[in-house]
Amino acid sequence: MSRTLKIALGVLLIAIFIVGPADLTGFGIPWTGLKRYGTYILTLWLVTAVAAMGVNLIVGYAGQETLAQAAFLGIGAFTTTLLQKAGLPFGLCFIASGLVCFLVGIILGFPALRVQKHYLAFVTLAFSVFVWLVIRNEEWLTGGVNGIQGIKRPVLFGISLRPALYYYWLVLTLTAVLTGMMWWLLRSPWGRAFTALRENSVRAESLGIDVRGYTLMAFAIGSGYGGFAGAMYAPLVEFIDPSPFALGASLQYLLMVVAGGAGSFVGPFVGAAVSVLLPEWLRFAEGFYLIIFALLVMLLMAFCPTGIVGLFERLTTKARRPHADDKGPTLGTGTGSTTVAGSKS
């Protein structure tokens, strides 16, 4: 794909994301947009993708394991809700949610200095259960099993973001900012260090990378993304209770990242799409959709452990190979290698 084509496609895609759910009949375009529910699902997909992005940083880039993302989502959601009820504007609540989760991530990730991988997974598993129990039993704070109702959507420059489409645009903007930050982070020396840790931590350490420090940072930043996602989740659903923050949901975030393609930048978006949209597509199957979903994941893992993005890559590189051979790119000429780079970037 040539560079201009890529940019054009990128711009088109951004345009689709911005105006896609909107009603364009007023502009003479025969597209009535998405209904409230369609917009809701699209927004939920973005929120889920932000949380999954955090998991991807921890799992896909730093090579650790986390089973607590839903708990961080919960901390973020309740932080935003409680601060909002105390009268703070959404912007502050949002930043506070991310910050609180980042700090909790540092405290919780501290055992990561001693334990790694599966052991870290156990630490996060225990934490996940702990947070869920707190949310459920501390009724004075969280409303317990009855949850908290009537969470307000934010007001920006005097405009209420109560309509689904306006709130979608806010979430889209925040997601774009968070995605940009993640992109920058992964391309910074930090990101390189994370990848080095995942590939070979002993060698990374021998190259002077502070393994413990970077692991902790990856975990805390990833958890912070969970907090940001939670801050957007609460006003989206306008109601929170303990169930979306239970252990099962944490497992699902991990599953999303693995199914999407761990360590791939768009992996979390694809994984979140599978998790949020697939139940919609499989609705015709009624009670069987969970079975179908589980089977699909099992097949995917058995035959393509690099996830859906990996599967796509495999298919596209296979299709292109003869084409590339025809051109006969030689090392060092510089021009012929674009196909390979294009498929991996």
Next chain:
Amino acid sequence: MYLKSTVAAVLAAAAWAMPASAQDNTLKIPGVLELSGAGAISGTNFRDGIVMAIEDINAAGGVLGKKLVFETVDTASDPGKARAAIQRALDDKPTVIFGPVFSGSVNATLPMTNEAQIPQIIGGEAANITSQGSKYIFRTSFGQNVSMPKIANYLRDGVKAKSLAIVYVNNDFGKGGRNAIMKELESRGIKVAADLSIEAGQADFAADVVKVKAASADAVFVYLNEEESARFLIEAKKQGLDKPLIGETTLLGQKVIDLAKEAANGVKGHVGLTIDAPSPLVAEFAKKFEAKFKYKPDHNGMKGYLGAYMFKTAAEKAGKLDPVAIAAAMHGLTVTPDKVPGILIEATWDDTGEIDRISYLAEVKDGKQVITQTLPKLK
């Protein structure tokens, strides 16, 4: 590469979001129900009850000339998903919405149907559902605010208990019931000897039964969902717990009896709705339901069935398929089985959507629920 997969995802999302075309002579009835997760038993029963009622209604000509088409969405017993599902249903501007059955999901969704002015016929029993001022919420069974005073009276007059151990499931249903009965016990001079919460989905009740035994109360009030009720009864029998086990509807339900088998024998309590009610209509309903779905319905099956008939009656009273008019027709509506056999037992709805109807005291004997006394309507 990323672009490609993202484009694919967007196209797929757009394809899915295309609106479905409406048909003329049918009326879509959305059901937002617990078809998986902790509420699966209740939700499936409720759904099948509606399915059966709608088939009967359609065979008899439908509602105001329109055939009903029932479409269910699974909430996975999750209030957040229930909200999304209700939103989806509301986008199609329905005339009525059925479900959810779990009170938590009802509480999370009732402001939405109230705002959209669409009647919502529910299975939830939490006391606070009808006290929030929604003009569009309608119960199909007693709220805990109605059933708990009846249980408390029974504990005082029937069981003659001076102290009580309470075992409740730690969710909105269990906690709501526990809080409601606590209030009633105090004024009747019954002391609470033990107050135990158990988890939804809990499998091992050994420690809980030990605690109940240690409390040595005159009676034990068991307020759990179906599967937990059965597991508790089995463990209670195993440990030889010899105090009267008292329940409300669920504990004496068919599903619990099926699961707990002989361990359910001897359980007593109050039942709002039961297929063992001394009524030929109910017996016929139960027989037909079992023949159709190959399992015995519980009270939730009856709730779904009579809920559909309640909607039909109200729509015909309103004379048009207008949600606001239908909701208005439901308030103060009394439906009697001699005019509408599908209602099974005479029922009245008040201005808050609360239901009033006769109820029963019952006991489980030889794997069957036996009615021992019929309690009159409140008003």
